Amino acid sequence: MKKIILVAAARPNFMKIGPVVRELKRYPDLFESIIVHTGQHYDKNMSHTFFEQLNIPLADINLGVGSGSHAWQTAEVMKRFEEVVLKERPDLVVVAGDVNSTMGCSIVAAKLHVPVAHIEAGLRSFDRRMPEEINRLVTDAVADILYTPSQDADRQLLKEGAVKEKIVFVGNVMIDTLENQLKEVKVARFYKDIGLVKGNYVLLTLHRPSNVDIEKVFSGIWGVIDKISQDTKVIFPIHPRTRKKVSEFGFRYKSFSNSIEEGVINLLDPLGYNEMLSLTMNAGMVLTDSGGLQEETSYLDVPCITIRDNTERPVTVTNGTNYLAGTDPENIYRAYKNIINGNNKRKQELKYWDGKAAHRIVEHLKQFLFI
Ligand code: UD1
Numbered sequence: 001m002k003k004i005i006l007v008a009a010a011r012p013n014f015m016k017i018g019p020v021v022r023e024l025k026r027y028p029d030l031f032e033s034i035i036v037h038t039g040q041h042y043d044k045n046m047s048h049t050f051f052e053q054l055n056i057p058l059a060d061i062n063l064g065v066g067s068g069s070h071a072w073q074t075a076e077v078m079k080r081f082e083e084v085v086l087k088e089r090p091d092l093v094v095v096a097g098d099v100n101s102t103m104g105c106s107i108v109a110a111k112l113h114v115p116v117a118h119i120e121a122g123l124r125s126f127d128r129r130m131p132e133e134i135n136r137l138v139t140d141a142v143a144d145i146l147y148t149p150s151q152d153a154d155r156q157l158l159k160e161g162a163v164k165e166k167i168v169f170v171g172n173v174m175i176d177t178l179e180n181q182l183k184e185v186k187v188a189r190f191y192k193d194i195g196l197v198k199g200n201y202v203l204l205t206l207h208r209p210s211n212v213d214i215e216k217v218f219s220g221i222w223g224v225i226d227k228i229s230q231d232t233k234v235i236f237p238i239h240p241r242t243r244k245k246v247s248e249f250g251f252r253y254k255s256f257s258n259s260i261e262e263g264v265i266n267l268l269d270p271l272g273y274n275e276m277l278s279l280t281m282n283a284g285m286v287l288t289d290s291g292g293l294q295e296e297t298s299y300l301d302v303p304c305i306t307i308r309d310n311t312e313r314p315v316t317v318t319n320g321t322n323y324l325a326g327t328d329p330e331n332i333y334r335a336y337k338n339i340i341n342g343n344n345k346r347k348q349e350l351k352y353w354d355g356k357a358a359h360r361i362v363e364h365l366k367q368f369l370f371i
Pocket residue numbers: 010011012040041042043046067068098099100101131132207239240241
């Protein structure tokens with residue numbers, strides 16, 4: 001019997017950890033899994049709702065770290081996670097994605113000589129001003145198993161000198177979750193329940209500090225999206241950090257109560273996974289700075305405009321539906337018009353984005369831990 005700790009921390013981690021936990025639980029004689037939630041995200045709709053909707057067992061241990069500066073948050077995660085690893089003595093720690101907790105927990109495990117498996121290894125934006133890029137580089141440098149979502153990630157890791165045997169191309173585990181949730185009634189209905197019509201609205205998400213923390217940048221983006229809202233409905237489930245900035249900068253918006261209005265950006269509280277999937281798959285297009293949404297829209301064949309200069313997920317541009325528009329309002333508007341005029345690309349092959357990534361991970365773990 002091998003003991004595995006899976007680290008869950010922030011919203012984008014839950015859909016990556018869920019399918020792996022489920023797959024591990026199919027082999028109760030081989031694996032004991034322990035979910036450790038660092039508490040990086042803690043609001044109900046940023047955390048608990050995802051466990052409920054995705055049928056993930058509630059965390060066995062919650063470290064309750066909460067928000068703070070990068071150094072403070074990472075240090076607290078490390079201090080508290082070290083105690084857990086010392087007490088539990090796991091055979092493996094699994095981390096996912098690129099948040100501060102991913103990096104913090106990887107360092108702790110590696111220094112205690114516990115092997116680390118990184119889900120979503122090898123992604124690079126080549127922009128070191130992004131905190132996530134630092135988290136990716138450090139995590140991949142100390143991890144013993146590098147589970148990659150796409151083959152560009154394999155190539156990048158080899159370029160950086162990673163040992164070939166550590167790299168395992170398993171595909172995109174987030175798509176396992178997406179496929180699994182498609183049967184949910186809420187996914188089919190939510191967009192209709194709030195009065196939207198398929199293909200007739202723009203879905204917006206923004207939370208990157210580089211987009212929302214600087215007033216000049218954010219007001220440029222807000223201005224062009226406000227203009228878009230004059231001819232297409234815009235719906236914006238808003239991250240708590242972004243909401244604070246919208247109030248601080250005094251932007252014009254409407255809070256959603258029971259109908260979506262034209263001519264103004266409609267703000268909603270953060271949504272659960274099923275509600276968000278419903279809005280994504282039925283949108284005319286998605287405007288975002290999220291990493292996960294670039295992948296989800298590509299898989300669902302929904303046009304996506306990414307409000308960033310770079311992406312760590314280039315396969316969504318080459319084989320998916322993603323356009324990189326940067327933050328320049330004119331570029332964003334041009335990309336929007338192109339899609340409205342029907343000049344959008346269609347998805348091509350996305351290898352191993354097939355709902356079986358968690359299965360491949362657990363098959364590999366059987367070999368890694370038992371042979
Ligand atoms: C984090 C990740 C980012 C990921 C994003 C998804 C890092 C460096 N960043 O960014 O990669 O794309 O999660 O959401 O790890 N807050 C709340 N409630 C919560 C969580 C956060 O109100 O449940 C507010 C707090 O004011 C907090 C701020 O949001 O200070 C930022 O939270 P934090 O976890 O530090 O980073 P995110 O912006 O969420």
